[in-house]
Amino acid sequence: MRxxxxxxxxxxxxxxxxxxxxxxxxTSIESIIPAGLGRSRIISEEDELNYEDFTTNRTDGKKSxxxxxxxxxxxxENFEETKLLNFFSIAGINFQNIASNxxxxxxxxxxxxxxxxELAFVVSGVESDSGKGDGQxxxxxxxxxxxxI
Numbered sequence: 001m002r003x004x005x006x007x008x009x010x011x012x013x014x015x016x017x018x019x020x021x022x023x024x025x026x027t028s029i030e031s032i033i034p035a036g037l038g039r040s041r042i043i044s045e046e047d048e049l050n051y052e053d054f055t056t057n058r059t060d061g062k063k064s065x066x067x068x069x070x071x072x073x074x075x076x077e078n079f080e081e082t083k084l085l086n087f088f089s090i091a092g093i094n095f096q097n098i099a100s101n102x103x104x105x106x107x108x109x110x111x112x113x114x115x116x117x118e119l120a121f122v123v124s125g126v127e128s129d130s131g132k133g134d135g136q137x138x139x140x141x142x143x144x145x146x147x148x149i
Contacts, residue, residue: 024117024145028105031086032128032137040084040101042108047076082108087139109143117145 024044031038054069084104085097109119121144128137 020148021146022149023120024112024147026108026112026143026145028084028101028141028143030084030101030139030141032088032126032139033086034088034092035090038086038088038138040086042080042082042084042105044080044082045076046078046080049074049076112145116147118147120144120146 026042026044028040028042030040054074056064056069058064082104084101085094087093087097089097113119122141123144124139124141126137126139128139
């Protein structure tokens with residue numbers, strides 16, 4: 001009986017803890033376009049959106065009411081934008097730019113931790129330069145923070 005009560009208490013605590021956390025996503029986009037022509041930034045939203053306002057359900061797998069949802073309604077007006085340096089300069093990969101970006105991103109993370117946020121997950125991806133004539137690409141990282149509410 002004690003084990004059942006203890007397990008119930010632990011489960012209730014875990015469930016209660018999960019409901020008392022908010023999440024925030026901060027995204028860094030670092031350009032790999034040569035000659036400083038790209039735009040590299042840290043983006044952090046300042047407005048909240050309710051995902052349900054942009055969600056529809058398919059009833060038979062084919063019919064969708066997504067046409068009733070306007071993309072313009074999903075765009076927020078207020079966000080924080082921090083300038084970063086591009087990975088490439090005219091001479092090629094620029095290690096000083098990478099170190100500078102690391103310092104800016106580290107400062108952002110450290111300041112968020114002081115504000116009570118905890119770095120929970122990091123997810124990254126790349127769309128890279130595919131060779132001669134492309135000259136396009138980004139390196140994107142999403143930092144997912146959480147904190148108690």
